[in-house]
Amino acid sequence: MAPTQDPVVRIxxxxxxxxxxxxxxxxxxxxxxSCPMATQPVDRDGVxxxxxxxxxxKVEAIKTDSRxxxxxxxxxxxxxxxxxGHAELVRDHVKAKELWQPLYQTWFPKGIExxxxxxxxxxxxxxxxxxxxxGRMTRLPGSAKQT
Amino acid sequence: MAPTQDPVVRIxxxxxxxxxxxxxxxxxxxxxxSCPMATQPVDRDGVxxxxxxxxxxKVEAIKTDSRxxxxxxxxxxxxxxxxxGHAELVRDHVKAKELWQPLYQTWFPKGIExxxxxxxxxxxxxxxxxxxxxGRMTRLPGSAKQT
Numbered sequence: 675m676a677p678t679q680d681p682v683v684r685i686x687x688x689x690x691x692x693x694x695x696x697x698x699x700x701x702x703x704x705x706x707x708s709c710p711m712a713t714q715p716v717d718r719d720g721v722x723x724x725x726x727x728x729x730x731x732k733v734e735a736i737k738t739d740s741r742x743x744x745x746x747x748x749x750x751x752x753x754x755x756x757x758x759g760h761a762e763l764v765r766d767h768v769k770a771k772e773l774w775q776p777l778y779q780t781w782f783p784k785g786i787e788x789x790x791x792x793x794x795x796x797x798x799x800x801x802x803x804x805x806x807x808x809g810r811m812t813r814l815p816g817s818a819k820q821t
Numbered sequence: 822m823a824p825t826q827d828p829v830v831r832i833x834x835x836x837x838x839x840x841x842x843x844x845x846x847x848x849x850x851x852x853x854x855s856c857p858m859a860t861q862p863v864d865r866d867g868v869x870x871x872x873x874x875x876x877x878x879k880v881e882a883i884k885t886d887s888r889x890x891x892x893x894x895x896x897x898x899x900x901x902x903x904x905x906g907h908a909e910l911v912r913d914h915v916k917a918k919e920l921w922q923p924l925y926q927t928w929f930p931k932g933i934e935x936x937x938x939x940x941x942x943x944x945x946x947x948x949x950x951x952x953x954x955x956g957r958m959t960r961l962p963g964s965a966k967q968t
Contacts, residue, residue, distance in 0.1 A: 696892035696901065698845040698853055706845055706853075706890035708903040709958045710951055730957070743853035745843035747894050754843065756855040781956060804857055809928055810877070811856045 681801065681816040686715050688755045688803050688814075689746045697724070697794075698743040699735035699761070707731065712777060713746070716798065720819075722757070723773050724794040727781065733792060736761045742796060754804035756811060762795040769793060828948065828963040832863050835902045835950050835961075836893045844871070844941075845890040846882035846908070854878065859924060860893070863945065867966075869904070870920050871941040874928065880939060883908045889943060901951035903958060909942040916940060 689695070694710040701707055709732055711724045722744065726733055736742070744757040770786040770793060782788040801817035804810075836842070841857040848854055856879055858871045869891065873880055883889070891904040917933040917940060929935040948964035951957075 693896045694894060694901065696843060696894055696903070698855070698890045698892065700853075704888065705905045705946060706847075706888050707905055707947075707949065707958075708845070708890050708892040709949075710894065710901040741851065741853050743845045743855050745845065745855040745892050745894075747841060747843055747857065747892075749840045754841065754857040756843070758852045758854055799852060800854075802854065802856075811854075 679815065681814050682716050682718060682720060684814055685755070685757070685798075685801050685817070688753060689713060689715075692746045692748050692753065692755075695757075696745045696747075697732065698745065699732045700739040700741055701731065701735045702738045707735070708745070711744075711794075712775075714773065720798045720817075722759070722796040722798065723769065724796070725770070725773070725778055725782065726792050726794050727790050728792040729790060732794075733763060736763060736794070744796065752804065752806050754811075756802045757796075757798055758800040758802075759796045759798045762797065764793040764795045766793055826962060828961050829863050829865060829867060831961055832902070832904070832945075832948050832964070835900060836860060836862075839893045839895050839900065839902075842891045842893050842904075844879065845892065846879045847886040847888055848878065848882045849885045854882070855892070858891075858941075859922075861920065867945045867964075869906070869943040869945065870916065871943070872917070872920070872925050872929065873939050873941050874937050875939040876937060879941075880910060883910060883941070891943065899951065899953050901958070903949045904943075904945055905947040905949075906943045906945045909944065911940040911942045913940055 893902040
């Protein structure tokens with residue numbers, strides 16, 4: 675079978691098994707910071723959801739600047755993926771329940787009822803992956819949002 | 822022995838063995854993109870050097886906005902490091918010779934004489950690492966530049 679051309683399916687193939695992404699945000703002072711986020715698959719709408727504490731510097735950063743990057747690395751498999759997007763802060767009990775995994779109990783002992791829990795909804799604008807043959811990052815066909 | 826408090830030594834301990842960092846830059850259209858860079862140790866002046874092709878989108882990005890983030894991930898060892906900095910584009914034959922490693926031959930077949938080769942000099946402003954006990958990113962003491 676030929677490799678699938680659906681960009682969402684392709685991104686999910688590329689990030690599969692990479693446990694954590696590094697999420698880069700722009701803080702109010704303009705500086706770029708990154709922190710690890712437990713990988714979630716990209717959904718059909720080209721959105722990635724994450725759980726976050728509400729009292730974190732990344733949430734403060736997103737409030738003043740929604741631009742983000744998600745970087746996935748797997749040196750062993752020579753897989754490197756960059757996702758460019760905009761983050762939205764969302765409180766959605768139904769969505770939180772749908773996405774919940776036992777692993778998250780570590781960070782949110784009260785589960786989805788935890789008042790500190792907020793969802794990051796990342797709208798993908800563009801995705802690139804490391805093409806070892808070409809020796810450079812290559813845009814994933816169909817991943818760029820028309821603006 | 823107590824763990825060393827020298828921030829440069831500490832960063833180098835934290836990133837040791839992580840082969841590639843993901844470098845996030847801001848492109849002229851304002852979007853955040855990342856790409857893998859072969860890890861180099863931080864030098865005594867709090868600077869990280871990288872080799873880059875001059876005809877790359879990251880070099881174009883740095884020309885219009887010098888802000889960058891370097892993200893290091895090692896899921897197995899639960900090591901996650903974020904370096905905040907400013908990138909400078911430098912042509913320095915002596916420095917290139919000093920930093921050259923055989924691995925780079927893959928990207929620059931002509932070695933340090935390659936006209937496409939340029940150095941990225943990243944001045945560290947701040948460094949954070951994942952503190953598993955606290956469950957959050959923690960600033961590396963002494964890493965923040967006084968401004």
